[in-house]
Amino acid sequence: MNKEMAIRNVTPMDHARVIAVMPAWWGGRDLTASVQKLFFIHFANTSFIAEARDELVGFLIGFLSQAEEDVGYIHFAGVHPDYRKAGLGRVMFEKFFEVCKAHRRWVVKSCTSPVNKLSIAFHQHMGFAIEAGDGMVDGVPVSMNFLRANDPKVLFRKELK
Ligand SMILES: CC(C)(COP(=O)(O)OP(=O)(O)OC[C@H]1O[C@@H](n2cnc3c(N)ncnc32)[C@H](O)[C@@H]1OP(=O)(O)O)[C@@H](O)C(=O)NCCC(=O)NCCS
Incomplete structure (x- = not known):
């Protein structure tokens, strides 16, 4: 960065x-x-934008789970292709981790599609573990019906303590 x-x-x-x-x-x-757009209203204090001279170069949409009292959830994060592999994704994730800790949220969760190998590699570098699922895609454990039927997702979990 x-x-x-x-x-x-x-x-x-x-x-x-x-x-x-x-x-x-x-x-x-x-x-x-x-x-x-609702997330940019109600999750504004747990979501971030990164800009370089007013150009949008990164974002992270996260929230504190209502149902799981120790969990923060990262819904979406992205970095401009020209700005990748320079630490911006890590900085945004770590900023979210700090918000989680401030609210005594000691677990961060996230998910991705098994086709998104880049996201899987990134999460693993960021210290996330892949949760056991009920299926496998390309050798990676997936949950088959996490958000929709027959739409496998790789579920990530990181302990902050
Ligand atoms: C995933 C994404 C956000 C990573 O952003 P980034 O700024 O390039 O990531 P960073 O430079 O901060 O990298 C953080 C760590 O992940 C690793 N990493 C990043 N991209 C990687 C890749 N393509 N393959 C392997 N490792 C990767 C880095 O080596 C680094 O590890 P290290 O700190 O141990 O050296 C970015 O590639 C992206 O926007 N992808 C498209 C959108 C997407 O798939 N988002 C899902 C993520 S929730």
Whole structure:
């Protein structure tokens, strides 16, 4: 992360900018329906935007679980392709970990699709374990029906203590 980058909490006005870049950042996959403007309102204090001279270069949408009292959940995170492998993803995740600790959330969870090998590698470098599931895809444990029937997801978990 270079000195010209700044990380701040999201505002509702950031939503349109984020969904505009998502398909390109996800290699053509359009996952924008999963990133709703509501999150930029009600998860604003646990979600971040990274900018370099006003250009959007990263975002993280996270929240504190309502149902699991010790859990923080990272719903989506992305870094501009030209800014990857320079530590920005790590910095945003660590910022979220700090928010979690401040709220006594000692477990961080996240998930990804098994096709997203990059995300799996990134989470493993960030110290996440893959949770045991009820299936395997490409040698990776998956939960087959986590968010929808027959839509396998790799579930991640990291203890902050
Ligand atoms: C996943 C993503 C957010 C990582 O952002 P990034 O800024 O490049 O990540 P960092 O540079 O902070 O890397 C953090 C660690 O992950 C590792 N890592 C990052 N990308 C990797 C890759 N493609 N393959 C293997 N390891 C990788 C780094 O080596 C680093 O490990 P280290 O600190 O132990 O050396 C970014 O690649 C991205 O936006 N991908 C597309 C969107 C996506 O799939 N998001 C899902 C993530 S929730």
